[in-house]
Structures are given as C-alpha cells and as structure tokens.
C-alpha cells in the first residue's frame with residue numbers, strides 16, 4: 001500500500017494524476033450510461049461500438065495522462081505503433097466484454113463480461129507500457145503485477161454488474177466509481193511494480209513520440225470523444241423518450257371512444273381508430289384526405305378549422321355515404337412542432353335513437369302503436385289552425401267507442417280484449433289516407449281526424465267503411481265475438497270553432513249512436529247536446545236513487561184467459577226523481593243498463609218482489625224483469641238463489657222475464673245460465689216476443705215456460721189483419737211446442753175477445769189491470785178473496 005502511495009505521491013506529478021482521475025471519472029460515467037443505453041437500444045451494435053470506443057478511449061487516455069504524471073527523471077518517449085495498438089486493444093476487449101455482459105443469457109454473464117473489460121484494462125496497460133521507451137532498463141515486481149491485474153478484473157466485473165443492475169438510478173455512480181477504481185487501481189498498482197534502472201546504453205528511438213506531446217494529444221482527443229459521445233447519448237435518449245411518448249400517446253388516443261382527427265388546414269394528418277370505425281374508413285387511407293370528405297358543411301368546416309372552440313351538433317358523412325349525427329369540438333394543438341387543429345368527434349346515434357324512442361313512447365299508445373291522446377290533441381290543434389274557417393274544406397272528427405267491449409274483457413279475459421283493440425286499430429288504419437289520423441284515446445275509445453273534406457257528408461262514407469271493415473274483421477275473430485263500434489261525428493267549422501267543443505260535439509253524437517242501437521254512426525246535431533246532457537243527469541241521479549229510497553215496485557196482474565183467475569203479477573219498477581218527478585222505465589232502464597247501475601237496481605227489484613210475494617196468502621207467482629246485463633253477470637243464478645233463500649219464496653213462484661234480444665249476444669253462455677236457473681226450479685218467460693230476432697230455433701233451443709207476445713202485436717189485433725196473422729202464428733207455435741202464450745198490453749174488450757177466441761192461454765194489460773201498488777190488489781192476494789176477474793167472467 002505504502003509503495004503504491006509512494007509511487008503516486010513521489011513518482012508522479014499529483015496535479016496530472018488528478019487530471020487523469022477526472023478524465024477517468026468522466027469517461028466511466030459515460031461508459032456506464034452508454035452500456036445501459038446499448039442494452040435498451042434497438043440499434044444495439046452501433047451503441048455497443050460507441051460504448052466500447054468511449055470506454056476504451058477513457059482507459060487509454062487515463063493511462064497516458066497518468067504516464068505523463070509519471071516522472072522517472074530520464075529521457076523517455078512513446079512508440080507510435082504500440083500506442084495505437086494499445087488503444088485498439090482497449091476498445092476491442094471492452095467491446096467484447098460489454099457485448100458478453102449485455103447479450104449472453106447464462107448466469108453471471110455480466111460478471112464475466114466485466115472481467116473481460118478488466119482484462120482489457122490490463123492488456124491496454126501492458127501494451128501501453130511496451131510503447132514506453134526510456135533511457136534505462138525496466139523491471140517488474142510480479143506480486144504487484146498480479147495484484148494490479150486482480151484489482152482491474154474483479155473491480156471491473158462488479159462495476160459492470162452494478163451498471164446493468166435493475167435499480168439504475170441508484171447504482172449509476174457506484175458503478176462508475178468502481179470502474180474508476182478498477183482503472184486507476186490497476187494503473188497505479190501496476191506502476192508500483194515498475195522499477196527503472198537508468199542505462200545510457202538504452203536509447204530512446206528517434207521516432208518515439210515525446211511524452212508531453214502525446215499527453216496533450218491524448219487529453220484533447222479523449223476529451224473530444226467523450227464529449228461527442230455524451231452529446232450523442234443525450235440526443236439518442238431524448239429521441240427514444242419522444243418515440244416512447246408518441247407511442248403512448250397513440251395508444252391513449254386510440255383507446256378513446258371519441259373519434260379524433262388532426263388536421264393541417266383542411267388536410268387530415270392523422271386520425272384515431274374510433275374515427276376510422278365511425279366513418280368506415282381505412283386507417284392507412286385517411287392521411288392526406290381532405291376533412292371535407294366527411295364534413296360537407298363548408299361554413300362549419302371553416303369555423304371549426306379556424307378558431308371556434310365550442311361544441312357543435314352536426315352531421316358527418318361516412319365513406320359509404322351514410323349520414324351520422326355527431327357532436328364536434330375543435331382545439332388547436334402543437335403536433336410535431338407545428339400548430340394543428342384537433343377535432344374530437346362524438347357519435348350521437350345511440351343517443352338520438354334513445355331520444356327518438358322516448359319521444360315515440362311519449363306520443364304513442366304502447367298496445368296498438370297508435371298516436372295517443374297527447375299526440376292527437378296536438379295534431380287536431382294544428383289542423384284546426386290550418387283548416388280554412390271560411391268553409392273551403394272541412395275537417396271531420398270521429399269519436400269511436402267499441403260496443404260492449406267491457407263484456408269482451410269480462411267474458412274472454414284481457415288478452416282477448418287486447419287482441420280486439422289491435423284488430424280494430426289495424427282494420428281502421430287500413431282505410432285511412434295519408435293525412436288522416438287514427439288515435440287511441442284510452443280504453444276502447446278511438447278517434448279519427450279526417451282533414452281536407454270537400455263536403456261534410458264525405459265523412460259518412462268513411463264511417464260506413466269503418467263499420468263494414470269491423471264486420472269483416474269479425475269473420476276472422478278467434479273468439480267469434482261481434483266487434484262493432486258506435487261512431488259520433490262532428491265537423492269543423494260547422495259544429496264548433498275549437499278543439500274542446502268539437503270533441504264534445506263528436507262525443508254527444510257518439511252517445512246518440514249508442515242510444516240508437518249501436519254499430520252505427522251519427523252526425524252531431526244541435527239538439528243532441530241537450531239530450532245528452534239530460535241523459536247524463538239521469539245517469540247521475542240514478543246512482544243515488546236506491547240509497548235515497550226513490551224506487552218502488554208496482555204490480556200488474558196476469559190472468560188465465562179461460563177461468564179469469566189471477567195467476568200472478570209482473571213487478572215493474574217505478575222511479576220518482578225529486579228533480580223531474582216520475583221517470584218512465586223506458587227512459588231510465590236503458591240508461592241504467594248503459595252505466596251498469598242496472599245490476600244494483602235489478603238485484604233490488606228481484607229481492608223486493610220475492611219478499612213481497614212471499615208475504616202473500618195465496619201462492620201466486622211473481623214475474624221479475626231481468627236485463628241482459630244481469631243475465632251475463634257471472635253470478636246471476638247464485639243471486640237468484642240467494643234471493644229465494646233470503647225471502648223464503650218457493651222457486652216455482654218466481655218467473656224471470658228475459659227478452660229474446662238479450663239471448664242472442666252469446667247464446668251458449670245464455671243457455672248455460674238459463675239451465676242453471678231452471679235447475680233452481682225458477683220459471684222463465686220470453687218477454688217482448690216478436691220484437692227481437694224472433695227465430696223459431698231460439699224458442700226451441702231455450703228452456704222457456706212461457707212466451708209473452710209483445711204489446712205492439714196486440715194493439716188493434718182485432719182490426720189489423722197483419723197483426724192478427726202474426727198473433728195466430730205465435731199461438732200456433734206455442735201450441736206446437738206445448739208452451740203457454742201470454743198476450744201483453746190488452747187494452748180493449750175487443751182485443752181480449754179476439755185473443756180468447758184464439759185460445760190464448762193468458763193475458764195482461766191495462767184493460768185487465770193497471771200496474772199499481774200491491775195494496776190495490778190486497779183482495780187478490782189475501783185468503784178468501786175471489787181471484788176471478790170480473791171482466792173475464794163477463795165475457
């Protein structure tokens with residue numbers, strides 16, 4: 001150690017030693033950086049060479065500057081060829097060592113590579129020493145020599161390992177330091193091994209390069225090379241970083257959902273994948289194209305490409321010519337060192353679709369897909385505003401309400417009801433023109449707007465077609481049910497000047513169509529309004545009639561024609577309305593049926609009549625009228641049964657009067673109900689015979705106990721031959737089927753006489769007894785009272 005210290009301090013110029021060390025430190029730092037860079041660079045061989053050259057020069061320069069510091073006090077110089085050779089050896093061995101350390105896959109290859117670099121240091125040193133010419137003899141101490149080689153090899157091996165270790169930032173200086181120690185350590189220990197015996201006979205050759213001169217050249221050249229290689233390194237690192245950054249940017253930009261296009265003027269420089277997908281363009285073909293290919297609006301384009309930074313909603317055209325709604329925003333960016341405009345493009349298709357769907361749902365009925373009330377109102381307002389109120393053209397408004405739709409739902413379930421609504425909507429839609437609109441206003445209510453009519457009556461043709469279309473729709477109906485509709489028509493500007501009134505008028509006409517037998521249409525007439533209002537008031541009052549005790553029953557006797565005996569009474573409902581006085585059942589019963597109140601009223605009449613009859617001494621029968629609505633209510637037989645149980649009236653004393661019309665609505669169902677009623681022991685009469693569909697098959701098919709000929713046939717039957725013929729035919733039919741016939745509405749003795757002559761079994765009418773409170777007939781129902789009628793006996 002002391003020898004080495006003496007060697008450095010006493011035999012060397014210490015200032016130059018420091019210079020050598022400085023160059024060595026500088027070159028080692030560069031060497032470590034270059035080695036790492038060579039490892040990561042794609043141009044590895046080039047950087048390996050640069051690294052080897054730099055490191056080799058560093059070692060070489062350190063050696064020769066240190067040699068300049070070495071002052072043996074004798075004339076000396078350097079052999080040029082060997083000097084150059086020593087440099088080449090340093091570069092070659094460092095290069096091979098570095099390559100081994102970086103590329104070899106085997107374990108500890110870094111140490112081995114480093115050791116080779118250490119060998120390079122030694123080989124350079126000894127070749128460099130061989131180039132050293134001095135006036136004396138040089139001898140070497142083998143122990144120091146071995147130590148020098150060992151220090152160089154081992155320290156260089158670990159310096160390389162540190163240089164290539166993962167924790168790059170922390171080990172940079174340590175690795176460079178170790179390498180400095182390897183070079184300097186080797187050099188000075190090796191120099192300590194040198195002893196020079198002055199010998200004037202050993203001459204320095206004339207061609208030898210003077211030591212001082214060489215040292216200056218070495219210092220200059222090596223500094224130059226080191227500076228150049230660190231500049232190159234810096235530039236390359238920066239390029240690599242930029243490239244990496246750019247790749248990262250591309251990846252990031254491509255990952256964006258939004259399309260991005262970068263434009264230089266109108267020319268597309270580049271675009272991300274999203275933009276290519278959006279516009280169905282090939283990535284490679286985009287660059288160089290004009291943005292005008294996609295963005296047709298020239299004004300917007302120039303705005304976006306100049307300075308506008310606001311979000312705009314517009315459309316772009318893709319490569320296939322398809323228009324795509326988009327949102328655009330542009331920004332100016334520095335791209336490759338130049339100002340460009342970057343356009344961000346957001347696809348609005350799914351948002352637009354969702355908006356359209358929501359809008360559709362808000363304006364359409366989900367079941368039929370028809371416009372809903374809101375849509376309808378808007379269109380009606382718009383058309384009313386557009387229709388010339390001076391009467392050049394007219395607008396017809398149809399209000400439709402399906403007949404007995406509630407029963408369809410009740411009988412066949414809601415799925416069948418929905419099916420009917422769809423069929424109706426389809427059938428009517430097919431009849432309409434481009435400008436017409438069919439809307440579903442709710443439930444079974446529809447409306448049609450027909451604008452541009454030349455005459456108001458043209459509307460009736462469409463109404464006829466609608467009724468016909470529904471008739472033919474019935475042929476395909478899976479439930480075999482009759483769908484029909486009632487239609488009310490109001491005309492703008494004839495019937496009203498605004499939507500509200502027009503709708504009211506059409507509604508009134510609809511009410512009228514319903515009242516007049518359904519499956520028909522009616523135009524609005526001024527007097528309808530008053531009637532409709534009246535009907536609505538009655539309907540309202542009727543709901544309160546029962547709780548307010550405004551109803552009662554009157555009784556009309558029914559008699560045997562042959563004996564004149566009173567066989568029973570028909571119970572007839574009477575209503576005293578506090579506002580209007582007595583109202584006829586011919587008015588309030590249809591309204592009660594329409595509104596459904598008949599269910600409560602009929603139930604009351606049934607119970608009241610049974611209760612009354614059960615209190616009579618004589619076992620006379622009581623006839624109760626049954627509405628079709630009651631007949632088709634699901635529990636009617638049970639209700640009759642419970643009325644009988646509650647009042648204690650024997651079932652054979654109850655007669656239910658059912659009109660023929662109510663049977664044909666659903667003959668199977670009616671038949672089932674009648675059979676259940678018959679099973680209770682109740683008798684059934686066919687009421688108002690002759691006014692309905694009157695078919696022989698009905699009479700035969702249904703289990704009737706009596707036929708009641710309608711009073712319209714009895715009126716003047718004694719004078720009117722046609723009526724007489726019909727009555728005779730019905731009587732014959734009754735006889736043929738073994739079914740007794742009762743003649744209703746006998747008003748005169750002549751009518752009575754005629755019927756008796758034709759052997760009619762029973763009769764009822766004002767002439768035989770006016771309907772009245774049961775008290776009026778006390779004598780007929782109490783024990784001991786004669787039951788024969790004086791009029792019959794008189795005949």
Ligand code: C2E
Pocket residue numbers: 556571572573584585586589602605624625626627657687688711744745746747764765766767771
């Ligand atoms: P309907 O079942 O045919 O009842 C007989 C109607 O003929 C009664 O009219 C009765 O007063 C009337 N009448 C009886 N004899 C004569 C006569 O000689 N000449 C004339 N012109 N008429 C006569 P009302 O009480 O006004 O009842 C009318 C209709 O109202 C009834 O016709 C029936 O369909 C219905 N109705 C009455 N009460 C009820 C009821 O409790 N339930 C149901 N569902 N309907 C009822």
Ligand code: CA
Pocket residue numbers: 570625657687
């Ligand atoms: Ca009746």
Ligand code: CA
Pocket residue numbers: 687688708710711744
């Ligand atoms: Ca009748």
